Amino acid sequence: FLFDTEEAMVRIDMSEFMEKHSVARLIGAPPGYVGYEEGGYLTEAVRRKPYSVVLLDEVEKAHPDVFNVLLQVLEDGRLTD
Numbered sequence: 001f002l003f004d005t006e007e008a009m010v011r012i013d014m015s016e017f018m019e020k021h022s023v024a025r026l027i028g029a030p031p032g033y034v035g036y037e038e039g040g041y042l043t044e045a046v047r048r049k050p051y052s053v054v055l056l057d058e059v060e061k062a063h064p065d066v067f068n069v070l071l072q073v074l075e076d077g078r079l080t081d
Contacts, residue, residue, distance in 0.1 A: 002053055003053075007049075008051060008053060009053045009055055010046065010049060010053070010055065011055045012045070012055065013058065014057060014059045014062040015059075015061040017066050018062065021063055022066070023069055025040060026041050026042050027042055027069055028040035028043055028044075028071060041067060044052070063067065
C-alpha cells in the first residue's frame with residue numbers, strides 16, 4: 001500500500017456530481033451561500049487525510065463544470081474552498 005495503509009485512499013463517486021450545482025458539494029459553497037461553513041466533499045476529505053490518494057471513480061459522468069475545477073487543481077496543485 002502507498003502510505004502503508006488501505007485507509008490512505010479517498011474514493012469519490014463522481015456519478016453523484018452530474019448536475020451543475022453539485023460542484024459546490026465537491027469543493028464547498030461560495031461565501032454567503034447555505035453550507036459555506038461545511039466545506040466540500042473533496043476539500044474536507046483531503047483536509048482530514050492530507051497524505052492520501054484520491055480516486056475519482058467514474059469521473060466521466062461528472063458535469064463539465066466539475067472538470068473545470070479539477071483542471072484548476074491539476075494546474076495549480078492546490079484548491080481553496
